Amino acid sequence: MGHSPHCEPQAKQHTEFSNNFRKTPFLGILRGLPIEQIVNCTETCKKTNLKFIEVPLNTENAAAALSALCIEGERAGLTVGAGTVVSESDFFVAIKAGAKFIVSPNTDEKIIGLCVEKNIPCIIGALTPTEVMRAWSLGASTVKVFPVSAMGGVQYIKELRGPFKDIPLLACGGVNAGNTKDYFNAGCDFVSFGASVFSLEDMQRGNWQIIEEKILLLLLSNHHTLPQP
Numbered sequence: 001m002g003h004s005p006h007c008e009p010q011a012k013q014h015t016e017f018s019n020n021f022r023k024t025p026f027l028g029i030l031r032g033l034p035i036e037q038i039v040n041c042t043e044t045c046k047k048t049n050l051k052f053i054e055v056p057l058n059t060e061n062a063a064a065a066l067s068a069l070c071i072e073g074e075r076a077g078l079t080v081g082a083g084t085v086v087s088e089s090d091f092f093v094a095i096k097a098g099a100k101f102i103v104s105p106n107t108d109e110k111i112i113g114l115c116v117e118k119n120i121p122c123i124i125g126a127l128t129p130t131e132v133m134r135a136w137s138l139g140a141s142t143v144k145v146f147p148v149s150a151m152g153g154v155q156y157i158k159e160l161r162g163p164f165k166d167i168p169l170l171a172c173g174g175v176n177a178g179n180t181k182d183y184f185n186a187g188c189d190f191v192s193f194g195a196s197v198f199s200l201e202d203m204q205r206g207n208w209q210i211i212e213e214k215i216l217l218l219l220l221s222n223h224h225t226l227p228q229p
Contacts, residue, residue: 017101017121017141018168020079021190024051026219027103027123027170029083029194030069030203032059037203038068042076044208048215054103054192056083063093070098081123085111095120105146107131112138123170127151132164142168142190149174154182161187177214177221184222193218 021027028050033041045053053073055066066082073080081101082094091114094102104111105125115122116139124140126132127147135143148156148171157171170190171183183191197214201207 018189021052021142024049025184025190026050026052027190027192028053028198028215029056029192030054030198031056031083031194032200033065033069033198033203035061035065035068037206037208038065038072040206040208041069041203042072042078044212044215045073045078046076048212048219050215050219051077052079052081054081054083056103057090057093058084058086063097066094066099067097070100087111088114091115101141103144105144107135107138107140109138112140115139125172129160129163132160132167132169136164136167142170144170144172144192147173154179154186157183157186157188175218177218180218181222 028045030041030053033055055062055069057063070080079100081103082097082099083103085091085094085102085104086106086108088110091102091111095118101121101123102111102115103123107124107126112122112124112135121141123142123144124135125144125146126135127145132143145157145160150173153174157169160169168189169187170192171188172192175183175191175193176196180191197218198211202210
């Protein structure tokens with residue numbers, strides 16, 4: 001028996017998440033974040049007003065880093081989620097760590113079903129029109145078009161927006177300061193970025209000033225009016 005993605009209280013949960021996300025529609029992906037750099041990370045995100053961050057679970061010590069970041073992030077007003085959730089065990093690791101939302105690279109009915117059941121907002125990966133519609137119909141809060149650059153980038157988003165005018169779309173894969181504005185103009189609701197801003201080397205070395213400058217460059221490249229922290 002299938003889940004209904006827009007029944008209460010799920011619709012309310014999705015709406016609250018999406019409304020907050022739309023205020024600062026950028027998702028930072030912190031793959032390999034060292035635990036000892038978590039305080040510096042949260043301070044940098046707070047200074048730049050980057051409100052939504054994701055910790056992928058497929059790296060060493062990811063669960064511990066996610067748990068620590070959820071605690072520290074809450075103090076800084078950040079919304080922290082778990083990324084690369086590809087199994088039921090990943091889902092429960094994420095929830096135990098305190099993740100406020102789930103990100104998956106693919107459309108998996110079991111993962112979406114768990115998110116619907118537990119009222120956890122989820123950003124679900126899809127690529128083809130069929131996958132986009134399926135992810136949304138199953139209960140995704142937002143559909144992550146991934147890897148968008150491999151399908152033509154901005155032009156592909158424009159094409160998807162033809163039939164899918166109301167599905168919240170997030171561009172992932174190849175987003176940078178040079179094309180962020182174009183993605184929004186093409187119809188994206190949100191964009192995400194990872195190593196181009198949060199490089200593993202910079203995070204390991206504590207080069208948070210460099211990371212801060214990259215965040216601001218990307219956010220401001222869209223001429224996005226950010227609310228004050």
